[in-house]
Each structure stands twice: as structure tokens, then as C-alpha cells.
Amino acid sequence: MKTLIIYATYSGSTMMAAQALEQVLQQAGHEVKLKMALETQPSDFESFELVILASPSWDYGGQEGMPHDDFMMMIDKFGEAKFNDQAFAILGLGDSNYNKFCGAVDYLTQWIEKIGGKLVGQPLKIDQYFMNEQTANEEILRWGKTL
Numbered sequence: 001m002k003t004l005i006i007y008a009t010y011s012g013s014t015m016m017a018a019q020a021l022e023q024v025l026q027q028a029g030h031e032v033k034l035k036m037a038l039e040t041q042p043s044d045f046e047s048f049e050l051v052i053l054a055s056p057s058w059d060y061g062g063q064e065g066m067p068h069d070d071f072m073m074m075i076d077k078f079g080e081a082k083f084n085d086q087a088f089a090i091l092g093l094g095d096s097n098y099n100k101f102c103g104a105v106d107y108l109t110q111w112i113e114k115i116g117g118k119l120v121g122q123p124l125k126i127d128q129y130f131m132n133e134q135t136a137n138e139e140i141l142r143w144g145k146t147l
């Protein structure tokens with residue numbers, strides 16, 4: 001399966017999580033490409049059977065629990081484009097000490113609905129990746145296999 005992982009990061013965790021996921025999928029025989037949200041164009045989705053969005057949750061525009069700025073810019077750039085029946089999955093990194101734990105996952109879920117995509121499986125929400133790298137990577141491994 002040709003898979004595109006789109007990620008954005010502030011302090012590096014989501015990049016590491018995305019790389020861990022890339023490895024899992026490659027080991028399972030899939031063709032995987034990693035791309036930063038900032039560099040992603042609507043045409044990039046075309047040749048992939050699965051697109052995985054990987055974002056931390058952060059403040060954006062005075063609101064808590066939002067996707068990374070680069071995802072917000074990407075969504076803005078995509079405008080009214082539709083991706084009917086394109087398969088998506090979501091990997092969210094966050095911290096359960098915040099009011100909206102992994103709020104970015106809910107935001108991105110709604111965006112996928114809006115553009116006509118279909119969500120594959122349950123989004124994965126990782127709590128405090130940086131403090132629990134090993135167990136978080138094990139969670140990613142199990143989740144990656146379900147995709």
C-alpha cells in the first residue's frame with residue numbers, strides 16, 4: 001500500500017513518532033513517504049492509497065487543542081478541494097494535562113469529513129510522547145499494524 005505520512009512538529013516528538021510509524025509500515029512491506037505539512041500540496045494526495053496526518057495539539061488563534069500551525073496553513077491552502085473516498089488516518093500527540101487532550105485529532109477528523117475523505121480505523125492519541133518514548137513507539141507499532 002502506498003502511504004503518505006504528513007507531519008508537523010514544534011519540539012520534535014511528532015517527527016520521531018512519524019518516523020517510527022514509517023518504519024513499522026515499511027517493515028510490513030508498504031511504500032511510505034514522509035512529508036512536512038508545510039510542503040504539502042493538494043496534488044500530493046493523488047498517488048497514495050492512504051494519507052496519515054500526524055500533528056501535535058497546541059494553541060492556535062487563541063484556542064487550545066488545535067493542530068500545528070503548518071496544518072492550519074495546509075488546510076487553508078487546500079481551500080475547497082475535495083478528496084472523495086481518499087483514505088486517511090490520524091496520529092495525534094498531546095498531553096492529558098491540557099483541557100483538550102489531542103484536540104487536533106478532532107479538528108482533523110472534521111476536516112477529513114469536510115473534504116469527503118474516509119477515516120480508516122480509530123485515530124491514535126499519544127500522551128506525553130517525550131516522557132514515554134518507548135511505550136509510545138510500541139503503541140504506534142500496534143496501531144500501524146491495524147492500518
Ligand SMILES: Cc1cc2nc3c(=O)[nH]c(=O)nc-3n(C[C@H](O)[C@H](O)[C@H](O)COP(=O)(O)O)c2cc1C
Nearest residue numbers: 009010011012013014056057065094095098101102
Ligand atoms: C504551549 C503548548 C500548548 C499545548 N497544548 C496542548 C493541548 O491543547 N492539548 C494537548 O493534548 N497537548 C497540548 N500540548 C502538548 C503537546 O501537544 C505535546 O507535548 C506534543 O507531544 C508536542 O509535540 P511536538 O514535539 O511534535 O511539537 C501543548 C504543549 C505546549 C508547549
